[in-house]
Amino acid sequence: ETGVTQTPRHLVMGMTNKKSLKCEQHLGHNAMYWYKQSAKKPLELMFVYSLEERVENNSVPSRFSPECPNSSHLFLHLHTLQPEDSALYLCASSLAQGATGYTFGSGTRLTVV
Amino acid sequence: GENVEQHPSTLSVQEGDSAVIKCTYSDSASNYFPWYKQELGKRPQLIIDIRSNVGEKKDQRIAVTLNKTAKHFSLHITETQPEDSAVYFCAASDTGANNLFFGTGTRLTVIP
Numbered sequence: 001e002t003g004v005t006q007t008p009r010h011l012v013m014g015m016t017n018k019k020s021l022k023c024e025q026h027l028g029h030n031a032m033y034w035y036k037q038s039a040k041k042p043l044e045l046m047f048v049y050s051l052e053e054r055v056e057n058n059s060v061p062s063r064f065s066p067e068c069p070n071s072s073h074l075f076l077h078l079h080t081l082q083p084e085d086s087a088l089y090l091c092a093s094s095l096a097q098g099a100t101g102y103t104f105g106s107g108t109r110l111t112v113v
Numbered sequence: 114g115e116n117v118e119q120h121p122s123t124l125s126v127q128e129g130d131s132a133v134i135k136c137t138y139s140d141s142a143s144n145y146f147p148w149y150k151q152e153l154g155k156r157p158q159l160i161i162d163i164r165s166n167v168g169e170k171k172d173q174r175i176a177v178t179l180n181k182t183a184k185h186f187s188l189h190i191t192e193t194q195p196e197d198s199a200v201y202f203c204a205a206s207d208t209g210a211n212n213l214f215f216g217t218g219t220r221l222t223v224i225p
Contacts, residue, residue: 042117042214045213
């Protein structure tokens with residue numbers, strides 16, 4: 001593990017379910033990110049948190065709800081998703097807002113049925 | 114916002130040959146350009162990066178070049194090995210804005 005841990009690794013959920021993705025880092029980083037990785041598309045930035053405050057929301061549908069209770073933990077709450085939301089969801093962290101050198105987690109492979 | 118384009122989407126080379134992956138970006142304010150390697154089923158990992166005050170950077174068999182005027186940058190891998198097979202992503206950011214924008218990725222296959 002590189003220091004960014006994501007759970008679960010795989011998740012299958014129905015369109016009416018509620019589930020949460022978890023990301024944890026103990027690198028002392030103060031910025032955390034959620035990215036969506038779909039086949040043949042660029043990594044899409046979803047949310048940015050800096051010092052536990054959301055600083056970026058890239059027009060993400062409200063069925064995705066992030067939460068950052070402290071600088072080490074980041075959650076992505078999922079509710080009434082669509083099949084097209086199936087993707088690999090990657091968490092990343094960096095030392096500070098505007099810093100370089102992102103460290104990625106291994107991702108959660110989400111399948112919506 | 115920034116738009117990063119990456120070519121080719123797939124690339125096959127014989128072991129020992131060189132591989133070149135090219136990216137263009139749209140925002141002249143971008144000043145940081147990392148490259149990530151993602152092996153099958155694994156996380157993206159930073160392999161090399163370059164800042165806008167430098168035209169070229171090399172790390173063993175990997176090099177990156179940047180042309181700020183033309184807004185393009187390239188990854189060069191020499192003496193390719195089978196373990197170089199992976200998906201490579203370029204990215205660009207204005208570190209002041211904190212956003213890292215990625216290209217669509219290049220699947221590199223090195224044929225033994």
